[in-house]
Amino acid sequence: MADKENKIVNVTFTYDIPDDYLYQTNDLGKTGTWEYRGPDKIWVFVDAETKRFNGRLLTEKEDGEHYPTPADQIKVAINCEDNPLLCSIFGHADENCDYTALEQHTEELPCGNVYQRPATPAPDHTYEAVEMEYDAAAGEFKKPYPWKKPHVTWEDIRTWRNHSLIAKDHIAPADAPQSVKDKWEAYRQELRDLPQVHGAAHSGETPTTDPWKVPMPKAPDGTS
Numbered sequence: 001m002a003d004k005e006n007k008i009v010n011v012t013f014t015y016d017i018p019d020d021y022l023y024q025t026n027d028l029g030k031t032g033t034w035e036y037r038g039p040d041k042i043w044v045f046v047d048a049e050t051k052r053f054n055g056r057l058l059t060e061k062e063d064g065e066h067y068p069t070p071a072d073q074i075k076v077a078i079n080c081e082d083n084p085l086l087c088s089i090f091g092h093a094d095e096n097c098d099y100t101a102l103e104q105h106t107e108e109l110p111c112g113n114v115y116q117r118p119a120t121p122a123p124d125h126t127y128e129a130v131e132m133e134y135d136a137a138a139g140e141f142k143k144p145y146p147w148k149k150p151h152v153t154w155e156d157i158r159t160w161r162n163h164s165l166i167a168k169d170h171i172a173p174a175d176a177p178q179s180v181k182d183k184w185e186a187y188r189q190e191l192r193d194l195p196q197v198h199g200a201a202h203s204g205e206t207p208t209t210d211p212w213k214v215p216m217p218k219a220p221d222g223t224s
Helices: 083-088 154-167 178-197
Strands: 008-016 029-037 039-047 053-059 073-079 106-110 112-118
Touching: 008 083, 029 039, 029 083, 154 178
Parallel strands: none
Antiparallel strands: 008 029, 039 053, 039 073, 106 112
């Protein structure tokens, strides 16, 4: 195993992307183009019961073909020249890729901040690898592949906002300079106004801003 090396391949491919970053639909038929740069083959492990990817991946250099498969798992071989999208989703895209160097999408938020992300999300930021389900009988991962899920919701933001208001309600002592009191009051007001500013004052309405784009206000002491 020590003298094995990975054969590195470059494969350019096109893949579906959601209507917007972290959305769960492709109604607009959007696609992206990506170049896979990595080993020509990988082996991934899926849970034998759930049939989902468990996060473990091996290459030829790591003797993936002959590595023992645990009884509760299934080892799946993937040819990256034939399936560059899968290899990119499972985390073996170009590890040296600088996402900030890609073409960027920017938008000004209602609070005045600017939100920025790659114009076309990378495959591993488009699909949810840990929800990829393997069809053992067919010998392939089920399509359509699951979209990347949002990491925060407006309910999460409201909960955090309410907790912060309570936790920092009396943080500025009565004998503090007025300038300090003013900073803390401005911060607390920003917390109170956060949902309204982004069009999410009520849980039943469609917000102006997607929750993952919302910048969390910083307290005067530097905490959030």
